[in-house]
Amino acid sequence: VQLVESGGGLVQAGGSLRLSCVASGRTFSTFAMGWLRQAPGKEREFVAAVNWSGGRIYYADSVKGRFTIFRDDAKNTVDLQMNSLKPEDTAVYYCAARSGGMVVVTTTQYDYWGQGTQVTVSS
Numbered sequence: 001v002q003l004v005e006s007g008g009g010l011v012q013a014g015g016s017l018r019l020s021c022v023a024s025g026r027t028f029s030t031f032a033m034g035w036l037r038q039a040p041g042k043e044r045e046f047v048a049a050v051n052w053s054g055g056r057i058y059y060a061d062s063v064k065g066r067f068t069i070f071r072d073d074a075k076n077t078v079d080l081q082m083n084s085l086k087p088e089d090t091a092v093y094y095c096a097a098r099s100g101g102m103v104v105v106t107t108t109q110y111d112y113w114g115q116g117t118q119v120t121v122s123s
Helices: none
Strands: 003-006 009-012 017-023 032-038 045-050 057-059 067-072 077-082 091-098 117-122
Touching: 003 091, 017 032, 017 091, 017 117, 032 067, 032 077, 045 067, 045 077, 057 067
Parallel strands: 009 117
Antiparallel strands: 003 017, 017 077, 032 045, 032 091, 045 057, 067 077, 091 117
């Protein structure tokens, strides 16, 4: 599985961005998908994830109510809508896929990773 993210950029605090991740391969619907991020000088952290069916979704407390994760199996995509952005959301955002379909809220149990897309929120 190859994952390619897009949609990052520079936005002012309070603004919105939508990240998109396109996956190659015909087994996308069997994977759990997640978004994770890494800020400069910090460890990678979990942001949001959705299981294979879309029936289970989890968010980090820091983004709950502001971010929404969507998956579209027909398009092999998983998007992250980010609203009310804060400077502390500045990070490289990674799309990741986990075989088996079960959602996880850690950063170490994903099997495939994208190259990352930079999100910068100015104050």
